[in-house]
Amino acid sequence: MNLDYSGDIMTLNMGPQHPSMHGVLRLELKTDGEVVVEAIPHIGYLHRCFEKHAENIEYPGVVPFTDRMDYVAAMNMELGYVLAVEKLMGIQVNDRVRYIRIIMAELNRIASHLVAAGTYGLDLGSWTPFLHCFRDREKILDFFEETCGARLLYNYNWIGGLMFDLPEGLERRIIEFLDYFEPLVEDLNRLLSYNYIFIKRTASVGIIPPEVAVSYGITGPNLRGSGIKFDVRRNEPYLGYEEFDFEVPVGKGEFGPVGSCYDRYMVRIWEVLQSCRIIRQAIAKLPPGDVHATIPKRVKPPVGEVYMRTECPRGELGYYIVSDGTSKPYRVKVKSPCFTVMSGFREYSRGAMIADIVAIVGSVDIVLVELDR
Amino acid sequence: MESIRDLLELIPYTTALPVWVQAILPPAVSAVILFLFVAVLAMFAIWLERKVAAHMQDRLGPMYVGGWHGWAQSIADTIKLLLKEDIVPAAADKALFKAAPAIVFIPSFAAFVVLPFGISSIVADLNIGVLYLFAVASLTVVGILMAGWASNNKYSLFGGMRSAAQIVSYEIPAALSVMPVIIIVGSLSMQQIVRAQTGGIQNWFVFRNPFTFLAFFLYFICSLAEVNRTPFDIPEAESELVAGYHTEYSGMRFAFFFLAEYSNMFLVAGIATTLFLGGWSQVLPAQWVPKQLIPGPILFFLKALSLVFVQIWLRWTLPRLRVDQLMYLCWKVMLPLALVLVLGAGLLAVW
Amino acid sequence: MTPREIEALLKERFGDRIPESRLDGLCSWSLVDPAAILEVARFVHDDEKLKMDHLELLGGVDYKDRIEVVYVVNSLTYHHRYTLKCRLPRDNPRIRTVESVWKVANWHEREAYDMFGIIFEGHSDLRRILCPDDWEGYPLRKDYTFPGKYHDMPV
Numbered sequence: 001m002n003l004d005y006s007g008d009i010m011t012l013n014m015g016p017q018h019p020s021m022h023g024v025l026r027l028e029l030k031t032d033g034e035v036v037v038e039a040i041p042h043i044g045y046l047h048r049c050f051e052k053h054a055e056n057i058e059y060p061g062v063v064p065f066t067d068r069m070d071y072v073a074a075m076n077m078e079l080g081y082v083l084a085v086e087k088l089m090g091i092q093v094n095d096r097v098r099y100i101r102i103i104m105a106e107l108n109r110i111a112s113h114l115v116a117a118g119t120y121g122l123d124l125g126s127w128t129p130f131l132h133c134f135r136d137r138e139k140i141l142d143f144f145e146e147t148c149g150a151r152l153l154y155n156y157n158w159i160g161g162l163m164f165d166l167p168e169g170l171e172r173r174i175i176e177f178l179d180y181f182e183p184l185v186e187d188l189n190r191l192l193s194y195n196y197i198f199i200k201r202t203a204s205v206g207i208i209p210p211e212v213a214v215s216y217g218i219t220g221p222n223l224r225g226s227g228i229k230f231d232v233r234r235n236e237p238y239l240g241y242e243e244f245d246f247e248v249p250v251g252k253g254e255f256g257p258v259g260s261c262y263d264r265y266m267v268r269i270w271e272v273l274q275s276c277r278i279i280r281q282a283i284a285k286l287p288p289g290d291v292h293a294t295i296p297k298r299v300k301p302p303v304g305e306v307y308m309r310t311e312c313p314r315g316e317l318g319y320y321i322v323s324d325g326t327s328k329p330y331r332v333k334v335k336s337p338c339f340t341v342m343s344g345f346r347e348y349s350r351g352a353m354i355a356d357i358v359a360i361v362g363s364v365d366i367v368l369v370e371l372d373r
Numbered sequence: 374m375e376s377i378r379d380l381l382e383l384i385p386y387t388t389a390l391p392v393w394v395q396a397i398l399p400p401a402v403s404a405v406i407l408f409l410f411v412a413v414l415a416m417f418a419i420w421l422e423r424k425v426a427a428h429m430q431d432r433l434g435p436m437y438v439g440g441w442h443g444w445a446q447s448i449a450d451t452i453k454l455l456l457k458e459d460i461v462p463a464a465a466d467k468a469l470f471k472a473a474p475a476i477v478f479i480p481s482f483a484a485f486v487v488l489p490f491g492i493s494s495i496v497a498d499l500n501i502g503v504l505y506l507f508a509v510a511s512l513t514v515v516g517i518l519m520a521g522w523a524s525n526n527k528y529s530l531f532g533g534m535r536s537a538a539q540i541v542s543y544e545i546p547a548a549l550s551v552m553p554v555i556i557i558v559g560s561l562s563m564q565q566i567v568r569a570q571t572g573g574i575q576n577w578f579v580f581r582n583p584f585t586f587l588a589f590f591l592y593f594i595c596s597l598a599e600v601n602r603t604p605f606d607i608p609e610a611e612s613e614l615v616a617g618y619h620t621e622y623s624g625m626r627f628a629f630f631f632l633a634e635y636s637n638m639f640l641v642a643g644i645a646t647t648l649f650l651g652g653w654s655q656v657l658p659a660q661w662v663p664k665q666l667i668p669g670p671i672l673f674f675l676k677a678l679s680l681v682f683v684q685i686w687l688r689w690t691l692p693r694l695r696v697d698q699l700m701y702l703c704w705k706v707m708l709p710l711a712l713v714l715v716l717g718a719g720l721l722a723v724w
Numbered sequence: 725m726t727p728r729e730i731e732a733l734l735k736e737r738f739g740d741r742i743p744e745s746r747l748d749g750l751c752s753w754s755l756v757d758p759a760a761i762l763e764v765a766r767f768v769h770d771d772e773k774l775k776m777d778h779l780e781l782l783g784g785v786d787y788k789d790r791i792e793v794v795y796v797v798n799s800l801t802y803h804h805r806y807t808l809k810c811r812l813p814r815d816n817p818r819i820r821t822v823e824s825v826w827k828v829a830n831w832h833e834r835e836a837y838d839m840f841g842i843i844f845e846g847h848s849d850l851r852r853i854l855c856p857d858d859w860e861g862y863p864l865r866k867d868y869t870f871p872g873k874y875h876d877m878p879v
Contacts, residue, residue, distance in 0.1 A: 130431065331785045339832075
């Protein structure tokens, strides 16, 4: 597309208060009519000083704060932190804890991807898939509520163990839910993913070529949407993900160039099915055990530093923790997947139309609290 | 209007009134009746839309207000909107801002004048009915553009611009797709068009010949674009332009936009019914049922409401198009198709 | 490649500009001379055996006597990961930007500037990113005192 515009440029501030900015993202759009010459993201409206907070709280107390970073996938957020501290302290949890953590993380991944897919439909003007997705997400949240009493901010993964064991019969109900849910993904595909207008709106929009994706450190479904097969669960396994049989879906570029909004969206849909597979395997193998067995009395890691990365629904979540031997972390630095993906926004949104900007922001699936921390 | 005039004459002493009052009374009464009718219809359409949407989305929708399935929800909403503070932005162009909702609403209201609800239930059977419809309906765009400009909000401006471009473009295929019908009937009068379709479903223009059959769908799609319904709702695209041209409106003025939108929905459904689905005429063929059993107005409503239902159905199913795709569809698909239909229908009529 | 091999490769290429390394299972790192960071970054990014094309994390740590800049780099080709560190003086910390190697460094460096006041020389757009533009001080420094007010508003 020719970007040499001679017409008058109008600045349009999209956000921080805008229905489809997924929170309080502000985009400064330089528009020429409907075409956006440049989109400059401005972040920080939701900066809550997580890293500063963490330096002043004891290790276990940080867990609820990690929940509040990505409230859509809180299980995964706390999982990353807990694993990092456990790695620093050298705690080996037993198999039951591992498996329950995997079940919870994957259920949360399904819930998060459902929100992503649903709100993506909403961004493109399709309401019904949104409510269908939320209907099923509610069922997953019910499981979380049964397990730990909270629906969004769990504080369920503790350092060295879990808050509670699974309630009676939850495994069976999760399997029942999966039996009910898996066919519904096909429903969603028929309603939204293979809709002609939806494909038209997404298939050749917001293309992130692989080299751009790598250079901007884009991770997770967004990276895989660009055709690069990299998943921390597969390539640097934690929690014993290597014991599970699952595939890493990548964008295929079915209806346009690889790396389009459509590819990123479809990767999420396919990942939901893979998560279902992992949960089924984990439940089948779930061993007995005590989930409180390895919880340390006092969390006081030795002097040192650790970098732990996990695959959270929005991409690779890294915790870099420096310990000075006291009961409070000396420094906690979060590698936020949304932060890196937004850093490249200016590049891959250039020359799009206003409606496409909404489609692109929706397709990279950001949560602003995690972006701003 | 004739029947209203007759009715008024039944009231004693009307002939004693001054001549100008006598002249103005029947149109005024018709206008009041029509206004109430349009308002109730729009409220019903809003309620219907919410219920249909809710059931499509696995929820219940309004359930409490009024008792049975929240039937009074729209009334409550209207009262709420009327009681709300009327905010005019400080930087707005005040005169235009205040006039815009009226200018949007009046054309859709005025267009109802030529809609034949029944054999005698029509305010004015103009001999240029269809032309009048298109002329009046195209006025709406002025109001929308005014609203978009006067709000002094970039999103509103975008909404107004998009809407103007869209409505003006889609008017052309919409008007052309009506041509096959007019060619067959040879009249622009709405009543004449309905009369040409009496005698059962096989006489409806939608089933008359392949050209009118296609023309029906073409008209329906264009009418969706003209009333800014999904998948053509880009002027008020919530996720892009917040609320488009009515972003800055509140209370009563917003209610007018809302009312206009839903009355427009019924209006285009009514036009499609009149032109293609036989208007108030009966469904069953005259050979089987020689006399019309169901009163015309009821039939008309049933037909029009089923089209309204389709509009709602589409809205809650489809995503919306992008501006350039919308224009592509209009100028490169709909317009050539419409021209072919006119040509075909014309040839068929001559032959 | 294992961290040991990566460290050996770096040591071989850069000699005493890699003054210190620590290799453990948690987070293997090498200290890099701040003056050489751009060169090292380009090397780990371009080298055929390393190909560390993914900058995972760039952040500062305030150690009261010095400020460290931490670069966690990762290869999407070979799936290995390594950490580079630079020690900077606490007053006037300055270092070359690695924006030209990994584009994502642009925002990461802005964040490090915002939180620690590290000046990245040659950065194209070094502004605050998370805090407001007129915020005073560098919040993640250990001696930072929280201001009671911002524009006369209590915070």
